[in-house]
Amino acid sequence: MKKIAFLGLGRMGLPMARRLAAAGHPLTVWNRSPGRADALTEAATDGATALATDGLTAGAVTEAATPAEAVRGADVVVTMLSDPAAVADVAAQFTPELAPGVLWIDMSSIGPRAVAELRAELPYGVALVDAPVIGSVGPAATGDLVVFAGGEEADLDRAQPVLEQLGRVRRCGGPGTGAALKVVVIGAIVASVTVVGEVLAVAEELGVPQELAREVLSAGPLAGVVARAYSTESDFPVRLAAKDLALAGGGPVLSAAREVLLADPSIAEEDLSAVVGSLRRG
The missing domain is CATH 1.10.1040.10 (N-(1-d-carboxylethyl)-l-norvaline Dehydrogenase; domain 2)
Known part of the structure; x- marks a missing residue:
């Protein structure tokens, strides 16, 4: 299971992170208001029984104090934030910590222009997939979101197993097409x-x-x-x-x-x- 950093535990982010934890991914989370990770621990435990039948275990959940701390050692970073300004602010705090080979999946609704600006600031060897969703809190909890994914084909292949835990993935094309x-x-x-x-x-x-x-x-x-x-x-x-x-x-x-x-x-x-x-x- 990939080690995932999940940043943004709001209305949508919390149930999405809960699904990833219950699916067995070790999860480090961060939210602007601390304490939101408490709701994830119980969810990961709830998923343990079902996963055990497949030889898996629910992922551990750790809450980080800062975005930079959250992404250290992660294979995949997922952001689910409110708007372009919020994503830009949080990205400025964690992108210097991203190692080559890390995949960043931004699931916020920020539009293609903001996605292009984020890509321009990526450290060497870091990939970005834009994957905003259609659906509300209910589908987020049940894994029934529609995910619009844009990015390089190889990066979309890497993102697919994570995104499939959250909903039906529609590949839209190259970078920025999911956001568009x-x-x-x-x-x-x-x-x-x-x-x-x-x-x-x-x-x-x-x-x-x-x-x-x-x-x-x-x-x-x-x-x-x-x-x-x-x-x-x-x-x-x-x-x-x-x-x-x-x-x-x-x-x-x-x-x-x-x-x-x-x-x-x-x-x-x-x-x-x-x-x-x-x-x-x-």
């Missing part, structure tokens, strides 16, 4: 959910019953978007949805959707589906 596809897909999802929220607000203004509008929209091509707009299981904060739209640039539709998301600060930490209620109230 994530921007495209999440932009479509977030903007579409915002549009559904607005048309439901229009329905209310016109006297169309909400259930009727929802039923008819759900029977057509927007069925998946309507289901996401009413999801009670997802946990994708509005502030991060707005951040992802910003990564797409300044197109008029996506920019307008971002302004809608930012217009109600009270829903910033709620799931994206909260925009439906916000627009109706507004």
Whole structure:
């Protein structure tokens, strides 16, 4: 089993790290707020019984005090952080410690431009795969994420066994292509959910019953978007949805959707589906 350093134990990072520990990988973790590793120890123990039948053991979990300490001696470094600034800040702290042969898998949603900047600062012999994900906390816990992976073919081959523990891997092409596809897909999802929220607000203004509008929209091509707009299981904060739209640039539709998301600060930490209620109230 590869020794993995996992940096970023937030909403998504914690269940992802839990899966890697339960799969038997020795794990060194770091989070800006310390103490998050406690939740991983129990998960690794829970996975031990199942792994024993295959002759494996759950990986040990160690919490590091700094990013630099976390990556020392690692074969693979995984980062799952909130935005480009956070990744750049943490990377500056650990990249000098990366030895030749280390594989860094960045699973944050930061866009292709930020990925290119990170690659330009890599130490000699260190490889980088960009592998952002589609899916929320539930799929992260069950290994059902969709992973968009970009990088050199040999590096993708090395990353594949780790990424397969987390979800279905879609290889997108060369460096930066995973980050680019994530921007495209999440932009479509977030903007579409915002549009559904607005048309439901229009329905209310016109006297169309909400259930009727929802039923008819759900029977057509927007069925998946309507289901996401009413999801009670997802946990994708509005502030991060707005951040992802910003990564797409300044197109008029996506920019307008971002302004809608930012217009109600009270829903910033709620799931994206909260925009439906916000627009109706507004």
